[in-house]
Amino acid sequence: MLNLAELWAYRELLFFFVWRDVKVRYKQTVLGAAWAIIQPLTTTFAFTILFGRFGGMSKSVEGPYALHVFVGMLPWTFFANAVASAANSLIGSSHLISKVYFPRILIPIAAIAAGLVDFAIAFVVLLVMMAAYGVAPGWAMLALPLYLLGTIVSAAGAGILFAALIVTYRDVRYVMTFVMQIWLFGTPVLYTLDIIPAKWHTLYALNPMVGMIAGFRASVLGGPFPAQVILISSVSCLVMFAAGVRYFLQVERRFADVI
Amino acid sequence: MSSDAIVIEKLGKQYTIGTTLIGDATLGESITSWVSGPWRRFKQMAGHSEGTRTFWALKDVSFRVDVGEVIGIVGPNGAGKSTLLKVLSRITPPTEGFVDLTGRVSSLLEVGTGFHPELTGRENVFLNGAILGMFRAEIIRKFDAIVAFAELEQFIDTPVKHYSSGMFVRLAFSVAAHLEPEILIVDEVLSVGDLHFRNRCLGRMQDLRDEGRTVLFVSHDLTSVRQLCTRAVLLNHGRVVDDGTPGDITRRYERMYHEGAENTSGVADRRHPPPAYHLRRVELRNAAGEVTSQFDAGDVMDIHLWSSGPAPENSFTAEFRLFNDDDVGVSFGSANPVRDTYYRSEHQHFVCRLGPLPLTEGRYTFSFTVRVWNRERWDYWDKAIGFTIGRCDLFNTGHGISNVHDGDFVIQQEWLIGS
Numbered sequence: 001m002l003n004l005a006e007l008w009a010y011r012e013l014l015f016f017f018v019w020r021d022v023k024v025r026y027k028q029t030v031l032g033a034a035w036a037i038i039q040p041l042t043t044t045f046a047f048t049i050l051f052g053r054f055g056g057m058s059k060s061v062e063g064p065y066a067l068h069v070f071v072g073m074l075p076w077t078f079f080a081n082a083v084a085s086a087a088n089s090l091i092g093s094s095h096l097i098s099k100v101y102f103p104r105i106l107i108p109i110a111a112i113a114a115g116l117v118d119f120a121i122a123f124v125v126l127l128v129m130m131a132a133y134g135v136a137p138g139w140a141m142l143a144l145p146l147y148l149l150g151t152i153v154s155a156a157g158a159g160i161l162f163a164a165l166i167v168t169y170r171d172v173r174y175v176m177t178f179v180m181q182i183w184l185f186g187t188p189v190l191y192t193l194d195i196i197p198a199k200w201h202t203l204y205a206l207n208p209m210v211g212m213i214a215g216f217r218a219s220v221l222g223g224p225f226p227a228q229v230i231l232i233s234s235v236s237c238l239v240m241f242a243a244g245v246r247y248f249l250q251v252e253r254r255f256a257d258v259i
Numbered sequence: 260m261s262s263d264a265i266v267i268e269k270l271g272k273q274y275t276i277g278t279t280l281i282g283d284a285t286l287g288e289s290i291t292s293w294v295s296g297p298w299r300r301f302k303q304m305a306g307h308s309e310g311t312r313t314f315w316a317l318k319d320v321s322f323r324v325d326v327g328e329v330i331g332i333v334g335p336n337g338a339g340k341s342t343l344l345k346v347l348s349r350i351t352p353p354t355e356g357f358v359d360l361t362g363r364v365s366s367l368l369e370v371g372t373g374f375h376p377e378l379t380g381r382e383n384v385f386l387n388g389a390i391l392g393m394f395r396a397e398i399i400r401k402f403d404a405i406v407a408f409a410e411l412e413q414f415i416d417t418p419v420k421h422y423s424s425g426m427f428v429r430l431a432f433s434v435a436a437h438l439e440p441e442i443l444i445v446d447e448v449l450s451v452g453d454l455h456f457r458n459r460c461l462g463r464m465q466d467l468r469d470e471g472r473t474v475l476f477v478s479h480d481l482t483s484v485r486q487l488c489t490r491a492v493l494l495n496h497g498r499v500v501d502d503g504t505p506g507d508i509t510r511r512y513e514r515m516y517h518e519g520a521e522n523t524s525g526v527a528d529r530r531h532p533p534p535a536y537h538l539r540r541v542e543l544r545n546a547a548g549e550v551t552s553q554f555d556a557g558d559v560m561d562i563h564l565w566s567s568g569p570a571p572e573n574s575f576t577a578e579f580r581l582f583n584d585d586d587v588g589v590s591f592g593s594a595n596p597v598r599d600t601y602y603r604s605e606h607q608h609f610v611c612r613l614g615p616l617p618l619t620e621g622r623y624t625f626s627f628t629v630r631v632w633n634r635e636r637w638d639y640w641d642k643a644i645g646f647t648i649g650r651c652d653l654f655n656t657g658h659g660i661s662n663v664h665d666g667d668f669v670i671q672q673e674w675l676i677g678s
Binding site for chain 1: 274345348349350351352366368369372373375377378382385386389390391394395
């Protein structure tokens with residue numbers, strides 16, 4: 001089990017790790033915070049052209065397709081970056097792990113938390129885009145933090161699991177890149193939920209990001225609220241988190257010996 | 260009610276060398292070994308050993324440390340000192356046995372853990388302080404003292420990647436020096452930095468001792484162990500070899516260490532002699548006439564040298580050059596110009612009485628020469644024999660003086676109050 005009392009005692013260290021990750025990230029890059037905007041914008045642009053114009057996807061959604069894609073891209077970019085940086089965070093901190101004691105789980109958690117800054121910046125871009133397309137936020141938008149929380153928990157589950165695996169098996173890094181690519185196409189980022197036949201929804205929603213992104217989109221753009229999908233995804237997201245943390249705690253004691 | 264700060268009970272730590280559990284292992288290998296596991300176990304049962312080996316970095320280590328003790332851990336490389344510190348610091352779990360630490364523990368296995376080159380000195384003080392277990396409020400409170408101690412006021416907002424290594428170490432140590440743990444675990448941190456810096460580290464350790472904190476200190480620097488510690492433990496091959504006063508333990512360690520080294524029996528024969536006239540054998544003898552390589556400062560030493568036969572000429576000289584641990588020549592002596600002794604061709608055994616030796620604790624080596632003064636030498640026997648000064652306390656202070664920090668010589672001195 002997670003030792004919550006210990007984690008609480010180390011809360012300041014978690015804060016410092018997040019603070020370090022954020023600082024270092026923006027110090028080392030020339031464009032700094034601009035990357036947080038450029039990445040989802042360019043992918044959105046590319047996918048809008050590719051799928052929207054040539055693939056004819058834009059007809060399948062109501063309202064501007066670019067906005068649809070961006071609303072999906074926003075949580076997905078956060079999720080994918082968070083998983084990747086959490087996964088690589090432990091081996092990036094091998095020096096700390098072999099020299100100091102602290103709950104190891106702080107490292108991937110800090111990596112995920114640091115990604116929230118990028119998310120916040122990109123979120124401002126979303127608001128600008130909504131204004132530009134004349135989409136007014138509705139009451140449903142108040143539920144947004146819940147889907148964000150679900151996305152964070154999912155990213156933590158996957159990131160923590162990958163992080164622990166990569167310490168022992170370095171080649172999981174390549175597996176992960178592949179998994180994340182497949183995962184993107186298994187998630188309604190570039191398309192919407194209703195492309196998938198309703199009878200498959202239960203199975204489809206086992207991917208926790210399905211519910212989170214569907215919920216995200218529903219709360220930003222309005223439209224039907226896929227309650228069943230969100231419920232299943234929420235459960236699956238908690239299961240994934242529990243599994244990731246459990247595996248991590250099982251192997252964390254030997255990190256210093258194998259890293 | 261026990262006053263034990265640290266209890267270590269039958270502690271063992273086993274490592275695996277070989278293919279399993281190494282960080283570079285690939286998932287593929289792991290799956291392969293999982294699939295082939297039953298077959299391998301079968302082979303093992305049948306008595307075939309695999310490529311993986313295990314070894315005990317620590318085995319059956321037990322001792323207790325009282326509150327306020329400063330305990331030095333000494334031992335050769337690979338003795339298990341670092342592993343012990345890692346287990347005590349909870350970085351790695353023991354394979355068997357247990358440790359129990361009572362009180363707030365800070366462990367300092369290196370200075371500057373977690374320093375990030377892109378961050379400024381100020382930012383790194385906070386980050387490093389947090390990593391070492393300080394709270395933010397505590398760091399804020401001590402910040403000025405930390406910067407002042409490091410003497411880096413002007414550079415505190417410069418990224419540490421622009422620091423010199425000396426500045427880096429000073430800042431890193433300064434953070435560590437402001438820890439206020441009940442138990443401090445330190446590994447070799449005094450080995451970095453210059454003499455001035457090292458003395459301040461030692462000073463800080465002395466403060467900790469005087470404040471009654473418990474310190475567990477690993478070092479190769481036996482002088483600091485003698486100066487700082489109230490007790491020492493000698494480890495070798497993962498086991499506790501001896502436990503006692505710092506003086507006894509460090510002397511025992513020196514003996515153990517030097518017995519294993521070459522040319523330390525106090526006698527050496529030339530292994531690859533030149534074909535021409537040469538020195539073939541040397542013995543070091545103490546005042547009692549025993550052949551030995553162990554001397555203390557103040558002892559008299561007789562060097563006995565034998566040559567391979569009659570010398571080519573009369574009126575020649577034998578000479579020694581003395582080198583310290585770092586192979587720096589520290590002294591020279593010669594029969595002829597120094598002592599006005601001339602050997603004749605038929606002399607084949609030369610004796611030099613040296614002493615009382617004013618040397619500090621450490622290892623020294625002799626090289627020898629035979630020649631006619633001011634002419635090309637007939638023979639130069641490089642690094643012919645080594646010896647150890649085990650104890651240097653010419654002023655009877657109770658503290659040894661070692662050639663690691665304090666130079667190679669002790670000069671007779673008198674200290675007076677000026678008018």
